[in-house]
Amino acid sequence: MSDHVPLDEFQALETILHGFLLRELRVPCMIDVGAHHGTSLEPFLRAGWRVTAFEPVEDNRRQLQARLGHSPNLAVRSEAVSDQAGERTFHLALQLDGTLHEYHHSLEQFNEDPWHRKGPQVRVTTVTLDGLIERGELPSQVGYLKIDTEGHDLAVLRGAGKLGCEVVSVEFWNDQHDFGPSPSPARELVSLLAGRGYGAYVTVARQRHDTQVLYSTLEGTHPAAWGNLIFFHDSRRELYDRLRGSPEWRMATRQAEVIGDLWRQLEEKEAVLQHLLKTAREREAVIQRLEGHIRQLEANPGLVRRLVRWVRARQR
Template sequence: MRVGDTVRKALKLLRLLPEPLFRRGLAHGVAAAVEHRAALAGLAPATVIDVGAHRGQFSLLAAALFPDAAIHALEPQPEAADAYARLFAGNPRVRLHRVAAAERAGEAVLHLARRSDCSSLLPIGAGQLRFAPDSAPAGTRSVPVATLDGLFPADTIARPCLLKLDVQGGELAALRGAGRLLGAVDHVYAELSFRPLYDGQPLAHELVAHLAAQGFGLAGVGVATRDAAGACVQADLLFRQVASGRVEGGRVDGGSG
């Protein structure tokens, strides 16, 4: 481990220890994603949908920041989902859905990575192996997939709603399966990539364009991840619903006139 990584881990630990909920996470081997705290400052969602929840890193942060919010988490990997369930056992505000988000419901092949939070519905590409060598392929497994529209009818979502997406290149497919739900979403916080890491992965400009067509504008920048040369490879971007009209099927839906 590089000295810089050791220092970052030590600094993060110091940020985690004062919060009882974060200490519970550490006891379960889960470090809350406190690096996203600043990007979410000022939000007060009644519902958080955590797509790509893994072991609960983001959900822990959301539970601390938004103590009255209902949290729905999606995680298809059994081992990670089991860890998530243990971490939030007894918490009535948190519900775990053991599925991956996709454009259509059914079954799909999950490409497993040696570092499980890098697993994806897309094949792990050469770009990812260069960027994160510890995410080498570790086999495949079939997992259930669902659309966000199918899981969360828009008229059942308490607002404001925050939709978080971190699914290793599958963000656009998840959004395409959320055409109706997005009408009830106030903020989207998504990890976008500026270079292909997974085979067939849509890049940042495609997700920005899709969200713009759905009435969302860029509202903030969260964590940026850089390669060894200092170039930005990924960033977590915050989008806010800014328009009631949305482009759907080639026409604007929801406008007046």
């Protein structure tokens, strides 16, 4: 799941998932594509796993190295991962005040949204996971592949056909998200991985304060939702079933549902209150106009007498 979500029910699910994977996966090796500051990889590294982290943004990579670079089990690489090796333009994002944004940097190019604007473009070296496997720089089998590349996940997977994973996590967002349609549509991610033997997956979708957890389906997610898809290889299908049945996971998903329901109720009540406030303001405006007319009449007695005579004349 994404590194850039406040600590809430969404990250609570991530914490439970990571604990589950640490207990259950057989190959203690992780590849993190789009590692950011290392929040996702940290529990695996601390458990003694070997981790290869890809982070092409220099500021993020510096913070990752400062936090976790002392570990001999961590290899941090500066390349951007894609479906072709070479050199490409990498798009940096800025805060609204012009400083470098912490997130939203990508090989993909997006329109500006309420949270960031376009920044400078830099040239980066791109690699494929397949190419690194062929050169002996990556293992051909890992327990966990996590990808979070701000829309480039599909290309990363296309360049990783030779990599065997027990579990794969990718990011998605739907067409009505502020970013617009994703370059890595969820259905294409599902289709590609299904063809590689990942038939079972968990959808964790977020829209505002609402977090949904669905199983091997995308149906029912909000048109503007974003989140993660966690795929289980058919050879480890029992992990998918075991996670679904885990009391800790079930409790967390239920909690997410309850919190989402409460937020929806609050938003509905807020909408009613806003409507009442709007009605009250409109009535107040009418009252103020009437009071203005009354003051004008009080300031002009002659006008009042003329109006009275006019009304009486109309009544005859």
